[in-house]
Each structure stands twice: as C-alpha cells, then as structure tokens.
Amino acid sequence: MIALLASLKKESLLLMRDWHALALLFLMPALFIIIMSLALQDRFGAEQGMELAGQFNDQASTRDARLFRQQLELSPYLSLQDSTRPLSTSGELYAITLTADFSQALEARTDKPGVMLRFAPELGGRERALIRAAVQETAGQLRATAIAEELGYDKQYAEQEFLLTHLIVDATDTHSDQPALPSAVQQNVPAWLIFAMFFIAIPLSTAIIDERQQRTFIRLRTLGTSVGLIYSAKILPYFVINLLQLVLMLMLGIFLMPLLGGEALHLPAPQIPALLIMAVCTSLTALAAASLIASAARTTEQAAIASAAGNLLLAALGGVMVPVFMMPASLQSVAELSPMHWALSGFIELLVRQGSWSDIAAPAFKLLGLAALLFTAAWALIQRSTRHA
Structure with missing residues (x-):
C-alpha cells in the first residue's frame, strides 16, 4: 500500500506539472460542447423551433x-x-x-x-x-x-x-417531459465528454512510453515494484480526471449553456448514480485502450498517431460528430461497432428518456467486456516485453 501511495503521488505530481496537457483535457470538450450545442440547437431537439x-x-x-x-x-x-x-x-x-x-x-x-x-x-x-x-x-x-x-x-x-383532418391524431404524451429526440445540449454534452475520455489515451500512452524509454520502468522494477503496481499508479490518476471531466461537463451544460443562449441540461437526481456508472464503464474502456496502445507502440509518435486516429474514427462512427439517428441505415449498423456509440447510447438513455438501470445494462456490460479484453491484451504484451527487457 505504501508503494502504491508513493507511486500515485509521483504520477500526480507529474500530471500537475504538465498543466498544458491537463488544461487541454478539460478545455477541449468544453469548447466543443459550447460550439456544437449553439451551432446545432435549431437543427434538432423537441423544444427547439425552426423558422x-x-x-x-x-x-x-x-x-x-x-x-x-x-x-x-x-x-x-x-x-x-x-x-x-x-x-x-x-x-x-x-x-x-x-x-x-x-x-x-x-x-x-x-x-x-x-x-x-x-x-x-x-x-x-x-x-x-x-x-x-x-x-x-x-x-x-x-x-x-x-x-x-x-x-x-x-x-x-x-x-x-x-382533407381528413380527423384521420391523424397526435398520440404524443403532451404531459411527458421526455422529448422524442435529444436536444443539442443533451447530444453534445455526453458526446464530447466521451470523446475527451478516450482522448486521454494520448497523454497516458505517451507518458508510459516515455518512462519506458528513459529506463524509469526498469529502475522501479529493480527496487522490487511490481509491474501491476506501476501501471495501476499510472492509470488511477487519469481515471480520476475522467470523473472530474464528467462533473465539469455536466455543470457546463446545466449552468453555463443557458447563459450563452443555449438550452439548459436537465439532470434528474435519480439518474445521477446511473450516469456515474456509465462514466466509470466508459473510462475503464478508454483507459484499457490507452494501455493497449502504450504496450504495443514503440515510440511516443506511434502512440500519439494511433490514439488520435483511433479516437477520430470511433467518434465519427459512434455518433459523436454526427448523431447516429441522422446517419443512413447502413452507417447506423456500422456505428454499433464503436464503443463510443455504446457509451453515448447509455448517456442518451438516461438524459433524454430518463431510463432505468436495466436500460443501460447492455451498453454498460459491452463496455466492461471490451475493457476486460483490452486490459488482458495489454497485460499480455506488458508481460512479454518485461521478460525480454
């Protein structure tokens, strides 16, 4: 435990010293949420008019x-x-x-x-x-x-x-607070939050590779520190950052967007625990992907390119950049392959339809399953590289 706490302290200090990268992890999704929500607020959403x-x-x-x-x-x-x-x-x-x-x-x-x-x-x-x-x-x-x-x-x-005006009756529940489609804020807050969580693969993977190239990893191993403890200390601070991103992006949607002329994000209290679970599942998948990239890449350039390209592809297919319901049927089928789409569908279920635990069970378990698979693959590569070090 003492070794873990010492390692966590070391990683936290390294993170705080690189405040440019740390600020980017929060400013990037915040700016995307503001820009995209204001730009698209008249394009979709039950309460947004079009003239x-x-x-x-x-x-x-x-x-x-x-x-x-x-x-x-x-x-x-x-x-x-x-x-x-x-x-x-x-x-x-x-x-x-x-x-x-x-x-x-x-x-x-x-x-x-x-x-x-x-x-x-x-x-x-x-x-x-x-x-x-x-x-x-x-x-x-x-x-x-x-x-x-x-x-x-x-x-x-x-x-x-x-004209047979009596033929068609609007059966929408006018007393329901649940819109049929997400508003711009309901779409963009979770979408760019998820993108930011996966974007964390770039600083995490490059930090791991830097320590490996600087032989810091070998020196820690000679002191008797286990491989699992070293990587756990690397991952945990970024896990905390992901949860902070969740809190700050939700606060941005609730308090800042109305001041900028956008729609406020409504967050029902019963949905908060379920939102936290979806954030945890999404974060674990993102960290697992980062770990796999870090263990497979040999240079920081390889890791940065793989992380950036992978995130952009998953975001484009997963409904982050263009909502899935606006895509043609063929692309909607492909979107099912993106873990970002799994996460986004869970967040939308909670924020828009006020779903229950059972409604997010499928995307949550898919994310956890993928995280377990990626962590296993990363661990196998780490063990292999350790034996050959």
Missing part, C-alpha cells in the same frame, strides 16, 4: 394568391418577406413565386405551373422537403375549401371530408 426565412413574390395578384400567402404564413416553419435579393444561407433561403397562372393552376384549368420554388444552393434536403410540404399542404387546403364552397359547404366540412 426558415424566405421570399414571396406574387405575380398573380388575385384573391386566391392573397389567401394562399395568408395560409402559408400560418406555418410555424416559414418566415416570408417581399424581397428579390440573391438566395443564400446568410439571408433568404428560398423563394416562392406565384405565377400569373396561379388561380387557373389551382383550379386545374391549365397545365402550367402555379408555384415556382427556388432554393439557396447550400440549403439541405431536409429543409427543402419541409418547404415543399408546406406549400403543397397550403395549396391542398385552398383547393379543398374552394370545392366545398362550390358544393355549398364551409371550410370545416372541407377539412373533415376532403
């Missing part, structure tokens, strides 16, 4: 055209302006132009188009589809109302008999 600015040009100047615009402006997603400026993501994103044949086209008395749509080249397919759907819905409502009036009925009859 797309666009142009409306009326070449018809008819009653139907005026009714069309009035109905279209009721859409919560569209913001229409009278403008002819070039379309761009920094201004109007789309242009809706009613042609001179609009009324005839609405009444199906001509084959010519009644509405022309133009989009900014950078506008995504999701937004384009939303705008088309709003225009199509508005045209359908006006046409159904006109037919009902010709038959002697009112707008309510048109909505019930022609």
